[in-house]
Amino acid sequence: MELGKTVKFQICESFVFDFMPDTLGSLIESSALDLVDMKIYTWQLFNGLQYLSQLQIMHRDVKPVNVLVDHAQGLLKIGDFGSAKVIRPGMTSTPYQVTRFYRPPELLLGSENYNWTVDVWSAGCVVGEMVKGNVLFPGRDTKHQLKLIRRALGSPTDADMKAMNIPRPADSIPERTAGSGLAALLPSARPEVVFFISKILVYKPKARLCGKEILRDPFFDSLFRDESKVKAKLSSIIMRTKLDFSCDDESKESRSRESVVNVQKASKSASKERRLSTDSTGTGEVKKRIRKKSRERMTMAKTAKKGKSVGFSFKSI
The missing domain is CATH 1.10.510.10 (Transferase(Phosphotransferase) domain 1)
Structure with missing residues (x-):
């Protein structure tokens, strides 16, 4: 069998990352x-x-x-x-x-x-x-x-x-x-x-x-108070259904799972403090509420594109 022609294939391996402007x-x-x-x-x-x-x-x-x-x-x-x-x-x-x-x-x-x-x-x-x-x-x-x-x-x-x-x-x-x-x-x-x-x-x-x-430093407490009416982009951080980094070093299994930031509500009889933890179980009311809020934000964005006036109120979860 004769070799008719030789074709050289050039393979370029590339890393593709999220676009950050x-x-x-x-x-x-x-x-x-x-x-x-x-x-x-x-x-x-x-x-x-x-x-x-x-x-x-x-x-x-x-x-x-x-x-x-x-x-x-x-x-x-x-x-x-x-x-x-x-x-x-x-x-x-x-x-x-x-x-x-x-x-x-x-x-x-x-x-x-x-x-x-x-x-x-x-x-x-x-x-x-x-x-x-x-x-x-x-x-x-x-x-x-x-x-x-x-x-x-x-x-x-x-x-x-x-x-x-x-x-x-x-x-x-x-x-x-x-x-x-x-x-x-x-x-x-x-x-x-x-x-x-x-x-x-x-x-x-x-x-x-x-x-x-x-x-968990008190410096960040103001971001997670119910009375804090901060800009909508804060909600995009708190309500993200996927977070790249886990802040709980005691739950190393969560590294291979989808991590969700859970801002837990303390009991009314307690000091009403907020602390950050990672919900690595994939279940629970918090995740449902995050998904619900995410859908609301998506609906708001689609409606805004059509030229309609939309009101949105952010509430800490």
Whole structure:
């Protein structure tokens, strides 16, 4: 049998992702964010980082331009995993990671033993940037970056240096200062906002507010109160029938299931607090109500396209 002709097939494998029209960076630059936006995006950002930490993955380049946003829906996703790394026991990593403005102090000081808590610091800087409107610590180089951090937080103590796994003693750091506090960098921010960020931007990696604790922080309570008449895009987050990230690290089976954010109502006799949990069972009244609200929103959108006037009232579930 003779070979008549040879045909070369070129196969191009591509990753296809959801289209996200904006980045957090572009929204910050255009001053398009209010306090509600900031809280919505902050919650989602830390929810995503919580999911990555469950998988022992550190992103190592969290910054506004790597945080993708669909502002019309109020939806946020973390992108650009080019610097990401899976954490292994006893593993060391190069400290020259993370864009300088968002690089945590342990990396600036040369630590090679770090984990996903570096992303928590970066995310805290991103939150500060959403509030301030520009970079929180705009260092010109590594030395200047450290100087700006020390100016706000004060110099790290020996205990801080040990917690950050720094290979040199704290007395090698010049210009020991007490720090002016984050409020000096955020003069127009509300005290609750400054206090929230101050719980994230701390020297000791394990002391940084993150995980389930940050998702349940009182800072987000206003988003889930019945009396809170926030914009419709908040409902698109709360009522989504599919959420990419689970915030419950005790239910690891839910990673392979469809996760639904359930805003549970406490008893009227209790303190009427709201806490976030994940309904991984796929049953229950909450999921039915989410589907019902989603259908209502779809009907509203279709009707609006026909030119009819539609009224919509958001109520927390």
